[in-house]
Amino acid sequence: AQKVTQAQTEISVVEKEDVTLDCVYETRDTTYYLFWYKQPPSGELVFLIRRNSFDEQNEISGRYSWNFQKSTSSFNFTITASQVVDSAVYFCALIPHRGSTLGRLYFGRGTQLTVWP
Amino acid sequence: GAGVSQTPSNKVTEKGKYVELRCDPISGHTALYWYRQSLGQGPEFLIYFQGTGAADDSGLPNDRFFAVRPEGSVSTLKIQRTERGDSAVYLCASSNSGLAGSDTQYFGPGTRLTVL
Numbered sequence: 001a002q003k004v005t006q007a008q009t010e011i012s013v014v015e016k017e018d019v020t021l022d023c024v025y026e027t028r029d030t031t032y033y034l035f036w037y038k039q040p041p042s043g044e045l046v047f048l049i050r051r052n053s054f055d056e057q058n059e060i061s062g063r064y065s066w067n068f069q070k071s072t073s074s075f076n077f078t079i080t081a082s083q084v085v086d087s088a089v090y091f092c093a094l095i096p097h098r099g100s101t102l103g104r105l106y107f108g109r110g111t112q113l114t115v116w117p
Numbered sequence: 118g119a120g121v122s123q124t125p126s127n128k129v130t131e132k133g134k135y136v137e138l139r140c141d142p143i144s145g146h147t148a149l150y151w152y153r154q155s156l157g158q159g160p161e162f163l164i165y166f167q168g169t170g171a172a173d174d175s176g177l178p179n180d181r182f183f184a185v186r187p188e189g190s191v192s193t194l195k196i197q198r199t200e201r202g203d204s205a206v207y208l209c210a211s212s213n214s215g216l217a218g219s220d221t222q223y224f225g226p227g228t229r230l231t232v233l
Contacts, residue, residue, distance in 0.1 A: 045160070
């Protein structure tokens with residue numbers, strides 16, 4: 001079975017603080033893909049990053065960074081020097097690479113991040 | 118370029134009525150997906166099209182739900198005899214090919230369906 005757990009339902013920080021959003025996944029497949037999406041109040045899901053299971057290199061994009069650890073089945077997301085515009089719901093998602101469910105995204109329940117000025 | 122578009126943005130209907138939700142994918146994208154998002158939850162998969170055919174419809178909750186994509190572009194999600202429990206945001210996404218399963222899915226703004 002495929003499962004994505006985002007244990008943090010809500011996080012509040014003050015602007016310029018760093019914040020880490022946790023994501024733990026479960027899959028029996030050796031090949032899979034992990035994603036993060038941002039959902040601002042407007043409602044549209046915005047793609048942030050995609051990683052495959054064979055690439056454990058951490059990635060940095062501006063203030064965003066991702067830490068992928070297969071040993072702990074985690075794919076955590078850190079925002080450095082948070083800004084008010086970062087306020088949104090963030091979703092972690094998984095696509096297992098198997099024929100019957102190819103293309104289906106399995107989402108976590110999301111983490112509501114609020115950044116206060 | 119233009120992203121995924123969905124119409125209407127909001128739909129209010131009465132219990133028992135029939136509704137159609139439309140999705141226009143990114144031009145050239147052969148794969149199209151429908152998800153449903155209830156309040157406070159992550160999106161849940163409904164159906165996935167590869168071209169004109171449904172490659173995976175196992176997420177449709179029951180036979181009141183049906184989706185088509187007759188020309189391999191625009192898709193319509195159809196819900197018959199709507200129930201209050203169908204109230205949710207219906208999201209559409211498209212991806213370049215879908216064949217690898219790893220293609221990034223780009224989402225539309227969603228249709229908020231309210232069944233009274």
